[in-house]
Amino acid sequence: MNLFNLIKKDQEYWLVDQLKVSHIPNIEYLVAFDKLLTEWKEQRVAYLSLLMDEENEDWLLKRRFKKVSSIVEYTKVLDGSYIASNTFQVEALSDSRVTDSDFATLYDLCRSGSANKNKLFSIRQIMESLERELGANWRDQCFIFSQDSMNYGISIPHIEQDTTDEGRMFYFGVVPEQRCKGYGTKFHAISLELLKTLGAKLYVGSTDTSNKHMRRIFEANGCRLRDIKGIYRIDIEKEFIQ
Template sequence: MFRGLGTKILDGSPNYFVVEDIGQVSSTSQFEKFLQDIYEFVQMKDIQSVTIVLNEKEASNNDYLHLLGDYDFSKHDTQYFYKRDLNSLEVSEQVTSIELKSIEQTSDNLFKKVWKEVVTWSLNAPSSLSIEKEFEGMKTELGSNYIKNCLIAYHDKDPIGITIPHIEPGTVDEGRLFYFGLIPAYRGNKLGMTLHKLSLQFLKCIGATYYIGATGHKNIPMERIFQINGCRMFEKKVIYRLKRHPT
């Protein structure tokens, strides 16, 4: 396992490896050593998708940007991060227009089929991985509970989207959605807002006291969903991705 002082890693090896926070790296020499260690690690593990996330201050450091270029990383996207306290969230027991079914109640294959439809025409920057590899990486990151966290959303008995609410690994009460979205035909009619709210309620029920969500800077509809459901933006981050597989 890759280790760094204060770093936050999302490890879906060998499919993906995300450095979500570079931790206590605070100088050009430390950042260069950090990149070298990452490069050697992902080469050894044969990891297919490698991403580094920097906050605005870090992403404005020209020395860091030059080093990222030297190690063949390029800017992939800018993301907006939102947060919501879940203690005040009311969990409704009323029947809504959406029903959620986990993989325990359906199947891996059906979940992946719906996921493939969901990513069609997404406003977020595309992944370099297939849904099959994203799915396998997610299983590695979340562990055996993935069968309870992977949920298919149904409307009038038709699958319309997916959501993957979970407690962030390494924390006890931070709620995240590994992925969230609707099939294109069902977008734009408030079902996304409802599905997101149900996802937040699910997070509260499994012990999350707060929620962190992120979306690409072009995904205005998702930003609106965040805002309608009581989330506030607290940070912008810049995503850098390794352009080629290490050899």
């Protein structure tokens, strides 16, 4: 049984997420992660970013990890309808006149000023990762919310790797000038419907513990708090400094 979800990008990074299962004792996670960490060191990958239960924080800090932040995970069973009305145009990138470059600019704008502290990637790296993580048809899963020719936000719903029905959002955001107007809650509800069309039965969303606005969006759309994890990072050049 896999105890961690792992995404690798050549020698640039490993992204590791603890897959918490109630009947698995914590010591099994520590043993499995120690093996993974040894492999990362042997391969000399630039850095490793980890999502893990905060009960292991002292154990990680002793292994030279630095804490970046904490995140909350929310879930919702997708068994209803979440859109009362919608006056916005919702268009996939593949069906729009928006270029990949313009979409990247919009994405970068939506993430500007975010309360999330874990900002690992440049927009170039993010755009490169879309096809790698979502597949060749990634543009079909990138949605733009607009009204009167103005772009208000984006959403990238997808089915989590190695699952058949767990819905996630690669990214979800509203442009800065349209925040705190209720659009985020509406766009998030539309995104839940988009996940249902992909076959998702359960939604899992996460955000930084300090991102109160996104947490209110989760709660407004009926999501329940499931877990809190720490974000930790270790860099190979620091690891091997004598």
